[in-house]
Amino acid sequence: MTTEAATxxxxxxxxxxxxxxxxxxxxxxxxxxxxxxxxxxxxMVLFSALFASYGTLVQATDGGPTTHQLFHRDLVxxxxxxxxLSSFVCGLAMIAAKRAxxxxxxxxxxMTGLLGAVFLGIELYExxxxxxxxxxxxxxxxxxxxxxxxxxxxxxxxAGLLWLGTMMAQIWAKGFQQHIVRRLLCFSIFWHALDIIWxxxxxxxxxxxxx
Amino acid sequence: xxxxxxxxxxxxxxxxxxxLITSLVVLLALGGVAVWVTRMKAWPYLWNEYxxxxxxxxxxxxxxVLALLMLVRGFADAIMMRAQQSLAIGASQGYLPPEHYNQxxxxxxxxxxxxxxxxxxxxxxxxxxxxxxGVRDVAFPTMNNVSFWLTSSGALLVNLSLFLGEFARTGWxxxxxxxxxxxxxxxxxxxxxxxxxxxxxxxxxxAVNFVTTILKTRAxxxxxxxxxxxxxxALASNLIMLAAFPVLTVVLGELMLDxxxxxxxxxxxxxxxxxxxxxxxxxxxxxxxxxxxxPAFGIYSEVAATFSGKPLFGYRSMVFATLxxxxxxxxxxxxxxxxxxxxxxxxxxxxxxSMIIGIPTGVKIYNWLFTMYGGRVRxxxxxxxxxxxxxxxxxxxxxGVLLAIxxxxxxVHNSLFLVAHFHQVIIGGVVFALMAGYTYWFPKAFGFTxxxxxxxxxxxxxxxxxxxxxxxxxxxxxxxxxxRMQHIPDPSWAPYLNVAFVGAVIxxxxxxxxxxxxxxxxxxxxxxxxxxxxPWDGRTLEWLTLSPPxxxxxxxxxxxxxxxxxxxxxxxxxxxxxxxxEPDYKPIEMPLNTPTGIIxxxxxxxxxxxxxxxIWWLAVLGLIGAFAVFVWYAWQDEHEHIIPVEEVRANARExxxxxxxxxxxxxxxT
Numbered sequence: 050m051t052t053e054a055a056t057x058x059x060x061x062x063x064x065x066x067x068x069x070x071x072x073x074x075x076x077x078x079x080x081x082x083x084x085x086x087x088x089x090x091x092x093m094v095l096f097s098a099l100f101a102s103y104g105t106l107v108q109a110t111d112g113g114p115t116t117h118q119l120f121h122r123d124l125v126x127x128x129x130x131x132x133x134l135s136s137f138v139c140g141l142a143m144i145a146a147k148r149a150x151x152x153x154x155x156x157x158x159x160m161t162g163l164l165g166a167v168f169l170g171i172e173l174y175e176x177x178x179x180x181x182x183x184x185x186x187x188x189x190x191x192x193x194x195x196x197x198x199x200x201x202x203x204x205x206x207x208a209g210l211l212w213l214g215t216m217m218a219q220i221w222a223k224g225f226q227q228h229i230v231r232r233l234l235c236f237s238i239f240w241h242a243l244d245i246i247w248x249x250x251x252x253x254x255x256x257x258x259x260x
Numbered sequence: 261x262x263x264x265x266x267x268x269x270x271x272x273x274x275x276x277x278x279x280l281i282t283s284l285v286v287l288l289a290l291g292g293v294a295v296w297v298t299r300m301k302a303w304p305y306l307w308n309e310y311x312x313x314x315x316x317x318x319x320x321x322x323x324x325v326l327a328l329l330m331l332v333r334g335f336a337d338a339i340m341m342r343a344q345q346s347l348a349i350g351a352s353q354g355y356l357p358p359e360h361y362n363q364x365x366x367x368x369x370x371x372x373x374x375x376x377x378x379x380x381x382x383x384x385x386x387x388x389x390x391x392x393x394g395v396r397d398v399a400f401p402t403m404n405n406v407s408f409w410l411t412s413s414g415a416l417l418v419n420l421s422l423f424l425g426e427f428a429r430t431g432w433x434x435x436x437x438x439x440x441x442x443x444x445x446x447x448x449x450x451x452x453x454x455x456x457x458x459x460x461x462x463x464x465x466x467a468v469n470f471v472t473t474i475l476k477t478r479a480x481x482x483x484x485x486x487x488x489x490x491x492x493x494a495l496a497s498n499l500i501m502l503a504a505f506p507v508l509t510v511v512l513g514e515l516m517l518d519x520x521x522x523x524x525x526x527x528x529x530x531x532x533x534x535x536x537x538x539x540x541x542x543x544x545x546x547x548x549x550x551x552x553x554x555p556a557f558g559i560y561s562e563v564a565a566t567f568s569g570k571p572l573f574g575y576r577s578m579v580f581a582t583l584x585x586x587x588x589x590x591x592x593x594x595x596x597x598x599x600x601x602x603x604x605x606x607x608x609x610x611x612x613x614s615m616i617i618g619i620p621t622g623v624k625i626y627n628w629l630f631t632m633y634g635g636r637v638r639x640x641x642x643x644x645x646x647x648x649x650x651x652x653x654x655x656x657x658x659x660g661v662l663l664a665i666x667x668x669x670x671x672v673h674n675s676l677f678l679v680a681h682f683h684q685v686i687i688g689g690v691v692f693a694l695m696a697g698y699t700y701w702f703p704k705a706f707g708f709t710x711x712x713x714x715x716x717x718x719x720x721x722x723x724x725x726x727x728x729x730x731x732x733x734x735x736x737x738x739x740x741x742x743x744r745m746q747h748i749p750d751p752s753w754a755p756y757l758n759v760a761f762v763g764a765v766i767x768x769x770x771x772x773x774x775x776x777x778x779x780x781x782x783x784x785x786x787x788x789x790x791x792x793x794x795p796w797d798g799r800t801l802e803w804l805t806l807s808p809p810x811x812x813x814x815x816x817x818x819x820x821x822x823x824x825x826x827x828x829x830x831x832x833x834x835x836x837x838x839x840x841x842e843p844d845y846k847p848i849e850m851p852l853n854t855p856t857g858i859i860x861x862x863x864x865x866x867x868x869x870x871x872x873x874x875i876w877w878l879a880v881l882g883l884i885g886a887f888a889v890f891v892w893y894a895w896q897d898e899h900e901h902i903i904p905v906e907e908v909r910a911n912a913r914e915x916x917x918x919x920x921x922x923x924x925x926x927x928x929x930t
Contacts, residue, residue: 073817074477080399084472087502091464095506098540102514102525109531111524186523190531193523197514215891223897232894 064092079232085235089242092205097248099201100253103194105257116258121175125219125255129247132206135164136244143237149225155217161240162213165206172203190250195254202250205243212236265874266447267407273425276360282336285421312853314401315811316386319408321705323383324698326408328774330415335771337368342729342764346757349748361746362429363448367418369432370452373548374459375415377851381555382411382466385494387701389470391708391802391809392488394479394818394825399472401851402899405603407462407469409861414459417868421451425872428452431744433541434515436526436534441519447872449519453512454868460509461864467501470494479801481820485579488825489572492500493558496586497551503590504547511540520862520871523832538600542593550589552686554582556693557624560649562697563642564628566796568635571824574627581620581627588617595921598669606827614664618657625650640796645696654680654686659734667906680730680748695722695774703795707807708785714777729763732756792916794924799827807913812850812903815912816843837927839919845912848903856893860886 058221074080107116142157147155174195179185186196273279297303311317340356347356356364386404398404421427425447430439439449474495487495513536517523522531524540526537540846565572572578594610596600602610628650637643637745659681662668672678695718703709733741736756739749748757781788794803804826805813822828833839867882870874 073397077680080472083476084399084468084475087468087471088464091468091502091506094503095510098510098543099380099538102510102536105533106525106531109533111529111531139610170278174651178420186517186521188530190527190533193514193517193530193532197517197523197525219894228896228899230898244728249308 078227082118082234082238086208087238089238089249092242093246096198096201096249099194100249101196103198104157105255106190106194110192113192114182114184115191116254119179122174122255122259123227124171125251128168128175129162129251131167131171132247133244135161135168136241138164139237139240143233146225146230146233151220151224154220154225156215158217158220160209162217164239165210165213169203169206169210172206176200199250199254200222202243202246209236209240209243214240220228239251263875264875265626265870266879267337267424267640267873267875268449271447272866273423277703278356278360286419286422287720288908308853311858312405312855314397314851314854316390316398316401316404316747317705317809317813319404320383320385320387322408323379323386323411326412326415327376327378327380327383327694330379332771333419334371334376335431335768335873337371338362339764339768341368342757342761344401344746345748346754346761349754349757350751353747356746357660359426359429359634360748362744363427365432365473365744366431366434366452367421367829368458371415371418371576373432373458373552373684374581375411375418377552377690378463379411379415380461380689382407382496383557384559384694384697384701385470385497388697388802389473389494390477390492390703391492391813392681392800392807394473394482394814394820395473395477395800395850396812396814396817398469399477400469402856402893403465403828403859404469406860407465407857409857410462410465410864411459412859414455414457414462414870416865417451417455417458417872420869421448423657424703425451427839433510435541435543436515436537437528437532439515439519440506440527441522442527445637446899449515450872453516453519454872455514457509457512458864458868460505463501464505464509467498467505470498471502472880474498474695478816479817479825481864482878483820485576486823486825487819488558489561489575489578489582490555490558491583493554493556493561496582497554500547500551500554500586505530507540508544511537511544511656514540518862538597541595542596542647546593546596547589548584548684552690552712554585557582559630559693559700560628560646561624561798562690563646563700564631565824566700567646567796568632569639569797570631570635571625571799571827573630575625575823575909577623578627579624584620585617587621588613592617594668595863598666599673604666611664611666611669612723615661617659621657623790635910639700641712641719642696644719645692645699645784648719649688649696650653650691651670652684652692652723652726656688658686658834660685666779674742675737676733676741676743679743680737683726683733685732687722688729694723696720700796701802704789704793704802704807704809706785707790708781708788708928709790709795710781711777711784711788712772714780718770718773718777721766725768725770726765727763727765728766729760732759732763735737781898793918794830794922800825806911812848812908812910815845815915833919833923834926837923839923842913842916844906845909847905849900850903852899852901854893854899859889863889 075083138157139161142161144155145153146155154255178197179192184192186193212234213249216229223229273283277592297306310322313319337346339360344354344356345360346499348356386398418427426432427446428439428448428454430444430449434449434452438442473884474491514523514525518525518532524532526532526534527533538665559570592610592614596608596615598607598611623626659677661674663678699710699715734755736753739753741753748754790807793805793807793809796803796808799820801820802809818825818829829840861884863882867879867886870878870882924927
């Protein structure tokens with residue numbers, strides 16, 4: 050046991066200092082985000098299986114359209130900018146929430162949601178036009194895996210928007226209570242994680258697909 | 261489109277006497293239980309103490325009750341299969357038509373893995389892990405309740421297929437293209453898919469919960485290398501769950517998209533690739549084996565140390581072996597389909613990886629042996645299971661190593677040899693551990709021990725029954741008997757199949773005796789009370805508290821010294837002939853009960869049922885309901901209540917008084 054550890058309260062009645070996690074249960078402000086990170090991790094595994102499916106089936110076009118014929122980089126660029134900006138704004142909302150500033154928190158959260166909706170709108174437009182051209186998910190295994198991978202991300206964004214709306218209402222009605230701020234933190238983890246996954250989709254699906 | 265999708269009166273099996281009569285019997289039994297509970301006026305008790313409870317111990321007990329109920333269902337399937345194979349030989353066709361037989365073996369596997377082994381193991385983790393870590397509950401108590409009810413929802417849907425419609429005929433893993441719409445147009449595969457998706461969500465939430473609990477909430481002084489081995493194995497198992505179950509969600513989801521929306525993931529046409537299914541399902545499926553067997557190893561470790569009166573031999577090597585298995589478990593999945601064209605090089609890599617798992621497992625076997633060696637072994641029921649396990653599991657492991665050799669696998673794959681192998685490791689490894697754990701922790705849960713004599717009878721039934729039931733299958737496998745045969749063409753196999761049937765009957769007797777043991781022990785509970793909370797002279801923290809423990813487990817979180825938290829404390833107390841000084845009691849904050857779990861599972865079941873039968877409006881209603889529950893729960897402010905310090909102090913003092921008496925007895929005896 051070091052004296053330094055003792056002064057910052059890292060010790061407990063009598064036991065030797067043993068390293069990690071010996072202080073007793075962590076507080077909720079640690080435990081809740083930690084658990085949420087683990088959930089996000091499991092979500093990443095979920096997407097990795099979808100990426101694996103896509104990678105396996107991307108050539109299986111069954112004589113139908115290929116990645117080169119379907120994807121438009123400009124559209125995806127706008128989409129990507131909207132989503133990344135949304136994440137940035139979500140970070141600003143977190144700063145405002147930390148300062149318990151109701152107006153700015155709500156404003157940034159609305160912006161987060163709007164940018165997310167723009168992203169989703171473009172994705173739906175892309176899906177609709179592809180289906181209109183006869184390149185729907187039933188056309189080939191490649192398109193099945195494409196719609197599932199990108200659509201699953203889109204479904205996550207949709208769920209995120211629902212969650213965001215609920216959070217905004219909660220903050221409005223109840224103010225910055227500890228457990229509500231904790232949830233907002235989890236939301237922002239979720240929202241950033243969706244960005245990470247999108248970067249993967251952007252690279253593996255759209256960039257490599259249009260090379 | 262009709263109001264009820266494809267659900268019509270034809271769904272009820274009026275023309276099939278076996279499912280019809282079974283359904284009626286089950287309905288009568290359920291009705292009888294409901295009437296009995298009502299007459300006992302026990303609904304409020306059940307509602308408050310179990311159904312809505314966030315107490316990890318109560319949730320653990322509910323998991324185990326679910327597992328035991330499903331064990332009866334899964335066993336009924338097993339004995340029907342054995343009977344069919346004993347009867348349908350040569351000219352006879354037996355009593356089960358092929359389409360029914362196929363449903364039975366599919367249901368047997370699905371139920372035994374997902375709704376017996378999984379809830380049983382998760383039940384023990386729930387009950388034991390927080391107690392062993394010296395804390396008051398899991399990290400997310402409400403989510404824990406939700407997990408349980410989602411698992412139950414899956415179990416409900418699988419069993420509903422008996423009454424309404426049919427179950428899958430595609431085996432317990434539903435391989436395409438057979439499981440595709442073109443070849444399995446009925447509701448069977450949909451029951452399978454939807455049930456597993458719902459329970460799978462529950463399992464992922466459980467994994468999040470337990471990894472967080474073990475890594476972030478432990479008693480002061482409980483460093484990693486002081487955690488009991490059961491906690492280590494639970495950690496490894498939950499890490500695997502966290503990383504493997506999402507893959508199951510994906511692969512079943514993709515099959516659902518194929519079936520419901522005409523996608524082409526695994527179809528024969530449109531560029532689909534059914535090998536993708538094989539890979540993904542086994543990337544989940546092989547780790548699943550270790551999800552089950554690692555906590556089983558943990559139980560054996562606890563049992564070996566306690567009943568040998570010695571610390572576990574090679575604790576650190578045990579931890580290391582556990583985590584090695586945890587990691588390698590991801591690297592062997594291809595050995596489930598050596599014959600499906602991966603080529604010699606790939607097969608060799610996966611064959612060697614599979615054999616490597618034998619090394620840490622061997623380390624564990626030696627550790628248990630050396631724990632017993634030189635110890636004062638008490639031959640209680642759990643020790644019987646431990647020894648029975650070591651004898652059985654080593655043979656099962658060796659046949660596994662055989663199967664891991666690709667050329668051998670080409671000969672015996674898909675045969676009864678394989679069936680015998682995996683039953684040997686799952687019954688000999690997992691089920692024996694569960695029965696050992698059931699006997700070991702029962703007094704902690706209910707405050708009295710189970711009858712020892714009947715417990716030993718149950719053990720012998722399982723042990724002898726297992727060997728009679730499965731050893732003949734190894735022989736038949738070598739002779740070329742493939743698995744899942746509804747009709748046996750070769751009459752010379754009959755004697756072996758008959759022995760196997762007798763074995764299954766003996767296992768059945770064991771299950772009946774388990775029920776008898778439970779009832780008899782309840783009846784004679786006053787003679788077998790566990791007053792001290794430490795009936796086995798245990799070494800880990802769950803034996804520090806009362807039996808059954810108070811809701812909050814420990815009045816004050818124990819301060820852990822040394823590797824064996826409770827043993828160290830107990831020995832010090834015996835030597836000093838006094839307990840540690842009375843601590844400063846504080847009020848305790850505990851989570852409130854919540855109906856969130858059961859409401860959530862209600863909507864999940866409704867939604868799942870609607871999806872299976874194409875009742876789309878109901879599915880939408882179910883989803884809206886689920887979202888409403890989510891918002892409603894999130895809107896509440898109070899999720900905890902405070903237990904006043906007076907209550908805590910009074911309970912703790914009573915506990916100390918009993919401990920003191922016990923301590924004097926112990927110090928006089930030594």
